[in-house]
Amino acid sequence: MFDIAIIGAGITGSAIARNLSRYNLKTVVLEKGVEVCQGTTKANSAIVHGGFDAYEGSLKAKLNVLGNSLYPSLCKDLNVEFKQNGSLVLAFDDKDLYHIKDLYERGLKNGASGLEIIDGNKVKEIEPNVSENVVGALLCKSAGIVCPFNLNVALMENAIDNGVTLNLQSEVIDIKKVVSDNEEYFEIKTVNGVIKSKYVINASGVYSDKINKLIGGDEFYIIPRKGEYKILDKIEGNKAVHTLFTCPTEKGKGILVTKTVHGNLLVGPNATQVDLEDITTTKSGLREIMDKSLKSVQNIDFSKTITSFAGIRATPNTGDFIIFESEKSKGFINVAGIESPGLASAPGIAVYVEGILKDIFARDNNSLELNANFNPIRIKDKPFSQMTNDERISAAEKNPKHKTIICRCENVTEGEIVDAINRPCGARTVDGVKRRVRPGMGRCQGGFCGPKVVEIIARELNISVEDVLKDYEGSNMVVGKVKELRGETVEI
Structure with a gap:
């Protein structure tokens, strides 16, 4: 039995998970994708808006300004590059x-x-x-720019380091509220089985109205x-x-x-x-x-x-962020309609949801106890491309895999790719590696480094190259040997 189940591991769900890892809660994040950051978060403007655009009194306005103010310290703690360029x-x-x-x-x-x-x-x-x-x-x-991929991954990594469970490829297909004499909880049916949780947070992006309908909600649509x-x-x-x-x-x-x-x-x-x-x-x-x-x-x-x-x-359809506890099913919190300035607002949204949960816990005669072991700091080496020559020599001495450059366009080493795969919330796909450490982000767009990245993923995950995905399920990078596909006999 989990205390909290968060549906969705985009920037919003990951920010909420990281905030809740400050408490002694058993929290699980259910993500339907092969990776985190496969939805809206991976394809946006990467802007940390200042907060002047949303109408006064709206959640967008309130949480954008709050989120903007939190960005410098948050990105410093998580070792994520943030530039306040205005x-x-x-x-x-x-x-x-x-x-x-x-x-x-x-x-x-x-x-x-x-x-x-x-x-x-x-x-x-x-x-x-x-x-x-x-x-x-x-x-x-006060406006700035950030890498949304790295921030999304960093938030989830830090959440995992602080005790949160991440279940990938766990699409939610049904939710039922179970009420017994002793307790109330949700049964969340996923493609991989049933998860039980006392409370649910719906942060499923463009699918949030569909998830809300599973508990009988009809208050909004996307x-x-x-x-x-x-x-x-x-x-x-x-x-x-x-x-x-x-x-x-x-x-x-x-x-x-x-x-x-x-x-x-x-x-x-x-x-x-x-x-x-x-x-x-x-x-x-x-x-x-x-x-x-x-x-x-x-x-x-x-x-x-x-x-x-x-x-x-x-x-x-409401014109504003939709964040509330459902009247249809107590203990179910919708965090929906998080369009722009959603990236800028994500840290503020996490604080806001934390406040809702505190109120719910108080109503249910519970309390949120702080996690004494919570560590807000995420340790990550500087990108090889940003190192000085002396730093590169030192890095290569400590890890010989830094001696091999895999992506020449972005100056990415084998050591960086291996680290990206083996970290908490590690990469599982070619695009997952690309979003974390940038092989394939340069001029050739993976034309030269792509095959080598596939080989490294296969080796590190102990799978065949035919099982390596580009991004989503079914996006296999290799479909077979050329001679086999031609119907020719392959001698072994």
Whole structure:
């Protein structure tokens, strides 16, 4: 019997799990994927928003500002790179100027920090590549950028180190509330068996309305909305110092242009209502984000694009984050509709859910006892690509596998890949390794390092290369030997 079952191991579920590991609770996280970070978290803008966009009084506003304030210390504890590069909402005419003034005043009411309206000359001074047509901007110095993959993994790693159980490939297919004379608990039926838990937290992203329906809930529904992106080579990364936004619309914050924490240039997203599983990129969608991004920065060289991708946002029909204990089934907490600024808000959401649980425990005459052994610090070596020459020599002396460079584009060693596989919450797929330590993130997109990564995964997990997955179940990297597939006899 678990005390807490969290459904979903994206950034929200992982942040909640890590926060709850501060207490003496038996907590399990149920994730349907082969890896953590296979949903919305792996395909978003990676922006830690300042908190000026959401309407005053909304959960989005409250938790965005709280989450933003927690990021510097959280990322320091978890050894995750976070850069507070600031953001600019650009204005190109009088209508835009009026809009950014409204955002500024809203931000002040929300409690966002580092806000300032600047004129066009100042914008061009701090952003040399910005469009000549800019007439002003809202500057938010507290905004930043982070690697969402590494943060997601780090949160779950730290949660596991502090006693949380992670069950992968455990899709939830039914939930029943069991009420007996002595106790009440939930029976959670997964594809791998039944889990019993006193309380349940539904953090299942675009599937959260479907999970809520399993306990009879019908208070909300999720609108899947696809956003497409382009990532450009690092030689284009200097085109933006801050994260550059155009004025937002009812569908989102508009097309952004930003440097990533790793130095690439990221452009996107658009917004298209789609089916749950549609993460395809389209010619028209990519053309849209290219055309609109050129309004902000006119000299982007899209011939330097190295990849494109799409992600699904869990847009709620309510217009705000949905976080509450169900009236239909006490002890079941919905954490749903976590669209932008969900990444920025995740640490704040974890604190908010922790408060709800404290109230529930008090109501049920229980208490949350602190875990005296809780350790907030996650130890991880500096990436080989960021080491000095002396540090590389020292690392190779300690671990000879650092002498072998697997990914030349990103300077990733065999030692880093082996570590990524064998850490708590270790990588199980090629894309899982890619998200953690970046082989395949460079110009060749895995063209040279991909086969070697497959071999290392197979060796470390003690499986055949035919069983190594790219990302999801069924995405096998190798389907057989060429001669066998041709129907030829293979001599052994």
